[in-house]
Amino acid sequence: MNEIFPKDLSGEMVSPDEVREYLSRITGQEIDPSVTLLPPFYVDFGKNIRMGKRCWIQQGCTFFDRGGITLGNDVFIAPKVNLITINHDHFSRRSFLKTAVAAIPITGDRYNAEQQRQVGF
Numbered sequence: 001m002n003e004i005f006p007k008d009l010s011g012e013m014v015s016p017d018e019v020r021e022y023l024s025r026i027t028g029q030e031i032d033p034s035v036t037l038l039p040p041f042y043v044d045f046g047k048n049i050r051m052g053k054r055c056w057i058q059q060g061c062t063f064f065d066r067g068g069i070t071l072g073n074d075v076f077i078a079p080k081v082n083l084i085t086i087n088h089d090h091f092s093r094r095s096f097l098k099t100a101v102a103a104i105p106i107t108g109d110r111y112n113a114e115q116q117r118q119v120g121f
Helices: 016-027 113-118
Strands: 003-005 041-043 049-051 063-065 069-071 082-084 104-106
Touching: 003 016, 003 063
Parallel strands: 041 063, 049 069, 063 082, 069 104
Antiparallel strands: 003 041
């Protein structure tokens, strides 16, 4: 499991830029400078996480991303949220393990004024 904690091994606080650097290494992609992640953060794989601009992820979150997790622009994730897309072999002999991978797309893209009127905001 990959982890990002608020302090490094020497006890020094980790800067937001360092957090994004760790997150880039875990996900294998560049993280936009507008993304904020408050450690600790736990992830089992990381390569299937996609983040849009201005995402804000509070502390204590866990992402199990084998099935994929996509966060759109302007997404806010509350503290201690678990996003789980674990795959169990649905061809298993055990009938109770018939769960398939399900990707989690979360969009936070802001509605424009016309869209807000259409949905009753």
